[in-house]
Amino acid sequence: MLLRQIQYFMAVAESHHFTKAAKQLFVSQSALSQQINKLEDDLGVKLLDRISHPITMTPAGEEFYRYGKKILTDISRLEVKMQHYARDNQGTLHIGVITGLGKLPLTDILSHFNTEISPQMQFSLTNCLSKKLCHMLSNHEIDIAIMAVHADFPPAEYELLSLQHEPFLAIFPAGHPLTEKPQISLQALQNENFIFPTPENVSYDVFMAACIKTGFTPNIVTYCNNPGQRIDLVQSGLGISLISASGFSYFNHQSDIISRPLTEPFYKHIAMVRRREENHPPLVNKFWEYIRTHYVQT
Numbered sequence: 001m002l003l004r005q006i007q008y009f010m011a012v013a014e015s016h017h018f019t020k021a022a023k024q025l026f027v028s029q030s031a032l033s034q035q036i037n038k039l040e041d042d043l044g045v046k047l048l049d050r051i052s053h054p055i056t057m058t059p060a061g062e063e064f065y066r067y068g069k070k071i072l073t074d075i076s077r078l079e080v081k082m083q084h085y086a087r088d089n090q091g092t093l094h095i096g097v098i099t100g101l102g103k104l105p106l107t108d109i110l111s112h113f114n115t116e117i118s119p120q121m122q123f124s125l126t127n128c129l130s131k132k133l134c135h136m137l138s139n140h141e142i143d144i145a146i147m148a149v150h151a152d153f154p155p156a157e158y159e160l161l162s163l164q165h166e167p168f169l170a171i172f173p174a175g176h177p178l179t180e181k182p183q184i185s186l187q188a189l190q191n192e193n194f195i196f197p198t199p200e201n202v203s204y205d206v207f208m209a210a211c212i213k214t215g216f217t218p219n220i221v222t223y224c225n226n227p228g229q230r231i232d233l234v235q236s237g238l239g240i241s242l243i244s245a246s247g248f249s250y251f252n253h254q255s256d257i258i259s260r261p262l263t264e265p266f267y268k269h270i271a272m273v274r275r276r277e278e279n280h281p282p283l284v285n286k287f288w289e290y291i292r293t294h295y296v297q298t
Contacts, residue, residue: 003075005039006068008032009047013065016054091283092122096133096142100227102166102246102270104295106146113290121283129225130202134158137275143284149269150202151209157276161288162297164270167261168206168242171234174256184260190216193239195230198223203268207242210266227251244268 011021012032022029040047047061057065097106110123128136130147137145137158149160170184178184190211196218197203211218221239224230228251230241235254243251248259272291274284 001039001042002035003071005035006071008035009039009061010065010068010072012036012048012055013057013061016056018055091281092124093144093283093287094124094126094142096126096128096136096145096147098130098133098147098270099127100148100244100247100268101146102164102244102268104146104164104270109291109295113287117290118283118286129200131200134273137273140275143274143281144287145273147271147273148202148206149271149273151205158273159276161272161292161295162269163272163291163295164297165267166244166246166270167265167267168203169245169248169259169261170240171231171243171248171252172240172258172260173234173237174258176240176258179258179260182260183263185263186210186214187216189240190214190218192219193221194218195222195224195233195239195241196220197225197230201225203242203244206266206268214264228253231257 008021008025008027011025012018015021015024018029018032022032025032036048043060043064045060046058047064049056049058049061114121114123126133126136126142130145130150133142133145133147134150134153136142146163153160170178170186170189172179178188194207196207199205208218222233224233227243227247230243231248231252231254233239234241235257243259252259272288274280274288280288
């Protein structure tokens with residue numbers, strides 16, 4: 001017994017006519033009749049009284065009709081459910097990211113999720129500073145942000161998965177007297193000229209807060225967001241700077257730049273963030289749970 005045969009029988013039973021049922025099903029009347037004859041032969045019972053006009057069902061046909069109707073309804077519901085699962089794996093996930101992601105293996109994460117979890121979906125990546133990414137989240141321009149958490153981060157508006165706390169280092173040009181020590185206190189830097197990121201950068205807030213907490217306001221001689229260019233400016237002798245450990249490792253191509261950890265370290269807190277709402281698209285929820293399971297820092 002085939003699903004097609006059940007559908008053919010139901011059409012004849014409901015229209016009480018072979019010709020009408022054949023037109024409804026877009027098949028020839030002979031093909032329709034052959035399939036129902038085959039169904040009756042397989043079952044060993046007659047389902048239709050072909051002598052009556054209009055055609056009626058036999059008692060066995062009436063029983064078959066009740067079960068057949070339930071089968072077709074269940075199949076229809078099953079198809080809807082499967083389409084829902086298919087949509088969960090399709091579409092585009094819009095992610096905003098900062099440049100400095102520390103040791104977070106973003107390309108590996110995206111590749112594995114796309115290959116193993118949702119092969120039919122796509123990623124759209126936007127690179128911005130963290131504060132801009134928060135505005136983009138609020139405006140529904142992106143679904144998720146992987147960013148540095150800033151001091152004014154509003155937990156009432158956003159959900160957060162903590163991914164990494166990365167220490168900042170102090171960096172100096174070769175020969176700087178403070179590099180004689182294996183570690184540097186921030187207080188020892190209070191008379192230095194600083195190269196800071198711009199105020200739009202979360203790192204600016206972190207650096208400034210750490211300096212003020214230590215008891216001084218830093219003398220900022222220039223602003224620069226690009227970590228590689230900050231390193232170049234330090235090498236030129238313009239001043240000293242602060243940089244994340246991974247940023248120094250990745251961007252430093254100068255053998256005469258010296259880094260030192262801080263005796264009272266402070267950190268770049270990298271997190272994945274989304275709007276605090278209940279009705280996120282299924283793809284956003286799936287990626288969120290994937291990150292929560294595999295990459296959240298405990």
